[in-house]
Amino acid sequence: xxxxxxxxxxxxxxxxxxxxxxxxxxxxxxxxxxEFISIMGPSGSGKSTLLNLIGGLDTPTKGDLFIxxxxxxxxxxxxxxxxxxxxIGFIFQTFNLLPSLTVRDNVEFPMRNLTGAKKMDKxxxxxxxxxxxxxxxxxHRMNYLPAKLSGGERQRVAVARALVNHPKFILxxxxxxxxxxxxxxxxxxxxxxxxQEGTTVIMVTHDKETTKNTRILKIRDGxxxx
Amino acid sequence: MFDIAFKDLxxxxxxxxxxxxxxxxxVLLIGVISFITYEITDAIQVDANSIAGKLVFxxxxxxxxxxxxxxxxxxxxxxxxxxxxxxxxxxxIILAALPHNSTTxxxxxxxxxxxxxxxxxxxQVTGTDSLVGQSNNSVILGYQAAKDYNVTVGDTFxxxxxxFKVVGVLAKQGIGTTSLQDESVIAALPFVQNFxxxxxxxxxxxxxPNNGVSxxxxxxxxxxxxxxxxxxxxxxxxxxxxxxxxxxxxxxxLDMIIAMVIIVSAILIMVVMMMSVKEKTREIGTMRAxxxxxxxxxxxxxxxSLIISVLGGIIGIILIIPLYDxxxxxxxxxxxxxxxxxxxxxxxxxxxxxxxxxxxxxLIPAYQAMRISPIEALRYE
Numbered sequence: 001x002x003x004x005x006x007x008x009x010x011x012x013x014x015x016x017x018x019x020x021x022x023x024x025x026x027x028x029x030x031x032x033x034x035e036f037i038s039i040m041g042p043s044g045s046g047k048s049t050l051l052n053l054i055g056g057l058d059t060p061t062k063g064d065l066f067i068x069x070x071x072x073x074x075x076x077x078x079x080x081x082x083x084x085x086x087x088i089g090f091i092f093q094t095f096n097l098l099p100s101l102t103v104r105d106n107v108e109f110p111m112r113n114l115t116g117a118k119k120m121d122k123x124x125x126x127x128x129x130x131x132x133x134x135x136x137x138x139x140h141r142m143n144y145l146p147a148k149l150s151g152g153e154r155q156r157v158a159v160a161r162a163l164v165n166h167p168k169f170i171l172x173x174x175x176x177x178x179x180x181x182x183x184x185x186x187x188x189x190x191x192x193x194x195x196q197e198g199t200t201v202i203m204v205t206h207d208k209e210t211t212k213n214t215r216i217l218k219i220r221d222g223x224x225x226x
Numbered sequence: 227m228f229d230i231a232f233k234d235l236x237x238x239x240x241x242x243x244x245x246x247x248x249x250x251x252x253v254l255l256i257g258v259i260s261f262i263t264y265e266i267t268d269a270i271q272v273d274a275n276s277i278a279g280k281l282v283f284x285x286x287x288x289x290x291x292x293x294x295x296x297x298x299x300x301x302x303x304x305x306x307x308x309x310x311x312x313x314x315x316x317x318x319i320i321l322a323a324l325p326h327n328s329t330t331x332x333x334x335x336x337x338x339x340x341x342x343x344x345x346x347x348x349x350q351v352t353g354t355d356s357l358v359g360q361s362n363n364s365v366i367l368g369y370q371a372a373k374d375y376n377v378t379v380g381d382t383f384x385x386x387x388x389x390f391k392v393v394g395v396l397a398k399q400g401i402g403t404t405s406l407q408d409e410s411v412i413a414a415l416p417f418v419q420n421f422x423x424x425x426x427x428x429x430x431x432x433x434x435p436n437n438g439v440s441x442x443x444x445x446x447x448x449x450x451x452x453x454x455x456x457x458x459x460x461x462x463x464x465x466x467x468x469x470x471x472x473x474x475x476x477x478x479x480l481d482m483i484i485a486m487v488i489i490v491s492a493i494l495i496m497v498v499m500m501m502s503v504k505e506k507t508r509e510i511g512t513m514r515a516x517x518x519x520x521x522x523x524x525x526x527x528x529x530x531s532l533i534i535s536v537l538g539g540i541i542g543i544i545l546i547i548p549l550y551d552x553x554x555x556x557x558x559x560x561x562x563x564x565x566x567x568x569x570x571x572x573x574x575x576x577x578x579x580x581x582x583x584x585x586x587x588x589l590i591p592a593y594q595a596m597r598i599s600p601i602e603a604l605r606y607e
Contacts, residue, residue: 057515057600078519085517092604096512100237101230109230113517161516 003068003169003200004031004054010062011049011222023049025222026063031169036195037202041219047174047204050219054169055088055204057079068168085113089162089199095154097146097161104129104142106158108180114165121195132160136190152183159190168202176210184210229523231529234506242534245498249538249583250545252491256579257546258553259487260572266473272405276347277432281445282460283452284430289472290465291406292430293321293333297457302428303451310444315434317341317415322422324371324385324411332371335410336418337432342366343404344432346396349407352381353394357414366394370408388421417546431461488579492587499531499591503598510595511603524596531588532581539580543573 001224006029023046031037031054041047052058053065057080059073066072068087072080084090097106108129111120120128133139136156146154153155155175162170172191176184188210195201205211218225235242273291283305284292302318305311320336337345339357346355346366357364367377372395375383381392390411399405419425435444441461449459460468503510510523 052601055515057604081514081517081519083517084515088517090512090515092512096508096515096604098230098509098512100233105230105233109513110516113519113522165517 001033002030002066003030003033004028004033004202005066006050006053006060006063007022007051007065008063009053009060009065011046011053011058012061014202022222024060026055027219027223029217031200031202033168033200034195034198036192038214038216039202039204039219040206040208040211040216043143045219046222047219048221051171051173051202051204055090056084065143073098081113082115085110085115086118086165087168089165089170091155091158091162091165091170091175093174093177095146095151095158095178097154097157097226099146101145102142103133103138103144103146103157106146106157107132107164109115110165118165128164129160132158132163135163151179152186154188155179155183155187159187159194163194163199167199169202170194172201172203174204174206176207177207182191227526228529231526231533234502234526235530235533238502241498245495245534246538246541248494249491249535249580250542252494252583253539253542253576253580254545255487256484257542257572257576258550259484261546261550263477263480264569264572267474269405270466270469270473272399272407273469274462276345276399276405276406277462277465277502278345280462281433281435281439281441281448282430282465283433283448283457284460286453286456286458288482289468290460291333291513292460295429297428297430299426299428301452301457301485302431305431305433305448308448308451309512310435310447310526312434312436315341316432317344318428318431319345320415320418320422320424320427321429322418322424332374332470333406334418334421335412336415336428337412339414340360342412344434345407345410349351349399351394352397353392355394355396357393357412360393361391363389363391364393364413366396366412367392368396368410368412369398369588370404371411372396384451386421388516425521453534456491483493488583492583495531495534495583495587496532496590499527499588500594502530503527503591503595506595507598507603510598511600511605514600516552520596523598524592527592527595528585528588530559531591532584534576534600535580535584535587539576539584543576546572546576583607 006027009024009027010022011024013023027050028048029050038164039047039050053060054067056067056072064071064073067083075083082161098109101109104126108125111125111128114120130139130142133142136159138153138160139158141149143154146157149157179187191201191203192213247315282290282292284295285297288295299318301464306313306316306318317337322334324332324334335345340343342356351366355366357366377392379395381391396407399407415428419427433444433448435441445459445461453459513523
């Protein structure tokens with residue numbers, strides 16, 4: 001089943017004074033459930049723009065993008081927010097943990113964004129956060145603030161945070177970009193484990209080493225080459 | 227989001243403490259100024275109450291207290307002898323300024339011995355409340371006057387080569403700033419006329435109507451019989467109006483200070499919250515990416531502003547009394563004793579101001595935060 005289906009996607013940015021930049025130029029993409037996708041390409045090729053569209057942070061200028069069979073260009077801001085909370089787990093290159101919250105609170109945070117039937121009470125949220133931290137091997141760091149952790153540990157917290165809401169897919173934007181090779185291997189292994197459990201992973205990367213056992217999509221000048 | 231707002235604030239301790247101190251200072255200023263206003267209002271009421279059920283016959287246009295009024299003694303005697311006047315509870319009075327070293331003015335109040343109740347009313351007294359049978363220079367002191375001359379019953383003090391013998395000291399009236407009675411030195415009428423070198427003159431008549439005569443009737447009768455556009459008969463209501471208009475400039479000035487303090491306080495929190503939103507741009511972007519709604523981002527910033535205001539407000543309210551007492555002490559008003567409790571009206575006023583400052587000043591930064599685009603925020607360095 002198609003989890004992501006993008007047809008003839010265009011994204012044009014107005015830079016002012018009549019200058020327009022096409023970040024995506026009729027890009028087509030299909031991601032099936034359970035896949036591990038690596039998106040590669042040079043800087044400015046449109047990788048981040050594509051990730052923003054798939055992540056429901058932005059909408060295409062032209063073309064149709066379906067996420068889990070829902071057309072995102074017709075979704076309201078509120079629906080996009082709910083979709084991000086329920087269906088997507090984000091992992092950023094710079095970890096983006098909330099500095100004033102402990103590791104446990106950081107992982108618990110996305111569950112606060114669930115609404116309706118998926119809403120959880122505090123006790124269940126904490127239990128789930130602790131379970132996820134155990135999965136990434138950081139159950140001994142639960143009460144630490146992010147500033148006290150190494151880069152690798154922070155990214156593992158980010159993986160745990162991406163997992164807590166049982167997302168349909170995880171979007172990882174250069175998750176190993178700020179890590180040494182050992183920490184990098186750990187994170188990639190972790191993502192593969194998550195993928196084997198059934199969660200789709202879409203990863204943007206510059207590092208060929210991290211793309212083993214994944215379907216690689218090369219993007220250049222706003223279109224997918226292969 | 228309340229707990230996260232709280233954690234955000236505690237993670238930036240120094241800044242949070244500084245802003246709380248800022249808010250607390252503003253609350254203290256507002257509280258102390260409100261207290262001053264409250265006390266002046268209370269003193270005005272006490273002064274006006276001292277002539278409740280009475281009339282004051284005085285020179286037209288002198289207001290209350292009638293310190294600028296002058297009435298020939300024979301006119302005063304005619305008024306006091308009128309059939310609508312109760313002679314036992316009415317008296318001619320004469321007011322003269324009595325110098326001392328304090329900042330407040332003391333009035334030397336002369337009245338006919340035996341008619342002291344026309345002015346003293348039911349105020350508690352140490353010693354005697356009557357000058358009948360006392361020596362010529364005997365005086366009954368108001369609370370503040372006794373403090374100013376540092377004397378008590380049985381003491382003597384000298385002003386302008388005249389020796390005064392204290393036979394009674396009155397208790398303080400009300401909780402406010404000192405009233406006319408608090409600042410008075412009550413003596414026999416002829417003694418004060420002689421001291422003030424105003425023989426055959428009195429300042430006013432304090433009149434209690436005879437039994438069965440209404441206040442309105444007595445006022446009309448006296449006004450018609452003795453007014454002649456030269457004199458006027460004041461009621462308690464007139465006195466209250468006169469006293470309030472005397473203090474209206476002070477009230478406007480104090481209200482302006484309060485308004486300025488509120489504005490400064492609101493701007494202080496707003497600037498800090500705007501800085502906080504700027505610093506948090508990336509975090510807000512992350513929260514938005516993780517599915518936090520705009521409304522909850524708004525609440526986060528709003529709560530932070532509210533927590534700062536409420537904490538500053540609570541500490542400020544707790545410190546109002548000691549600060550006010552210190553203020554009174556430094557102004558020479560007496561020893562520190564934390565004698566007052568905060569009137570509910572001031573507590574409510576400060577609480578409303580704090581909530582207004584907290585919510586209003588948090589609103590613009592919160593709206594700013596809510597409008598942040600998650601994509602821009604995630605790119606923010």
